[in-house]
Amino acid sequence: MKIAFYGSSLVSAYWNGAATYYRGLLKALSALGYEITFFEPDVYDRQKNRDIDPPEWCKVVVYNATVDALENVARRAAHADIVVKASGVGFEDELLLNRVLHHARPDALTIFWDVDAPATLAEVRSTPEHPLRQALGKLDLVLTYGGGDPVVSAYRTLGARDCIPVYNALDPETHHPVEPNPAFQADLGFLGNRLPDRESRVEQFFLEPAVRAQTQHFLLGGSGWEDKAMAPNVRRIGHVSTRDHNAFNCTPKAVLNISRESMAANGFSPATRVFEAAGAGACLITDFWEGIELFLKPQEEVLVARDGQDVAAIMNELTRAQAREIGQRALARVLSEHTYDHRATEADKIFREYARMREAAE
Structure with missing residues (x-):
């Protein structure tokens, strides 16, 4: 299955705490057979402070921080079986969510992946007309990297069909014991x-x-x-x-x-x-x-x-x-x-279960 993933940055951890999570989880999903393209905007000097090269297990597309460039990458959601818009992308987040959902195929699984649920929920609760609140009913699923029952209940109350945590974990290939410095x-x-x-x-x-x-x-x-x-x-x-x-x-x-x-x-x-x-x-x-x-x-x-x-x-x-x-x-x-292999197995099960549910409902 093909995944179009719209996030903050995969290649730079500069002012980007989600980088480790993205890298570990997406690499493990790739090992399970997923074909992943990660779309990230050129903002906050992240591209000047890259700490990894684009990996073999994921295609990385960096786009300019313009509305036209955003629209161009949003169109590419039409080629994916699973379309993910993450929180905190950093450039026109609400517009990006709107355009990605617009271009996603009717049979694609659409997911909002929240990597900072407390902040996102506080923002949505304070704004009754927040675009994410309006979009929740159109999305198949909300995934979060933390929060437990309080976050799950909050998202369901706001109108999400479902919300499931997929927690942070360890990638033993990148984080492991070394000699003291x-x-x-x-x-x-x-x-x-x-x-x-x-x-x-x-x-x-x-x-x-x-x-x-x-x-x-x-x-x-x-x-x-x-x-x-x-x-x-x-x-x-x-x-x-x-x-x-x-x-x-x-x-x-x-x-x-x-x-x-x-x-x-x-x-x-x-x-x-x-x-x-x-x-x-x-x-x-x-x-x-x-x-x-x-x-x-x-x-x-x-x-x-x-x-x-x-x-x-x-x-x-x-x-x-x-x-x-x-x-x-x-x-x-x-x-x-608690490795990303464990988490990817969980995510794979979620993807397949919700894809089957979509097929059964059609």
Whole structure:
């Protein structure tokens, strides 16, 4: 089957947290026999900051950020058996959804794939005439990369025929244990861009514990933190390329996951960082969110902190030997249950089931 996938970017993770998810899932779907074309707009300097070349397992079409170029790529939806419009494409999202649905064949399976459900739902709820709300009844299905029952119920209430989570996971070929890199030496590392929906939680779970644990070294990767006041034991290194994520995760004694406020509030939303860190065999500390136990066992495969005081206490007690044991257990768990091969099998089953339902209804 042919998939036309309209998303933010496959070849660049620059200001594009969904890249790892797209790459892992689409590569695994390709291995199952799907022929995939990924359409992405040239916006936000992503093409200038590519971190992978176009892969063999997916054709990538980059189009200019103009309405004419958008219409040209939307027409190509007519050649696909499955048409996917993702959230947060970055250029004329509502128009793109409209035109893709217009050009999709009547027998094609049409899907809205939400990679940031809390943000999307907040926007749709605040705008009764939002184009996505109007389009939900025309779509066959909504898929999300997180959110659990709260997100599923919300989408069904708004008019979606169905909503199914297909969670983040691990691609063992890209995220795996490597040798430590002295450039990332630290006791606790955190990797994340400065975002309004995350900053206060970074202060609570990372910057305040650094003040409490002055004898330990904290490493901060990500863009936007240059003018942020922080303790002298915090070292800022700016943007970290995806090619260095394994070393970033493997080198510190532990690494920290901090959910955005909306993700933590909804729960059941493991960030790609969770699986990247576990796949590298890192000892992961995460802020608490509902549903973490579905993915990793608290205190055995992941350490859970409810506030910054918990983070500081964990860091003061955690030895490197204990950290290695936790990381190895996490690695074994994700390899056995949470790879993109597992997720692609789920998605394939969903596609085929809903395609059969469409045929039966016609």
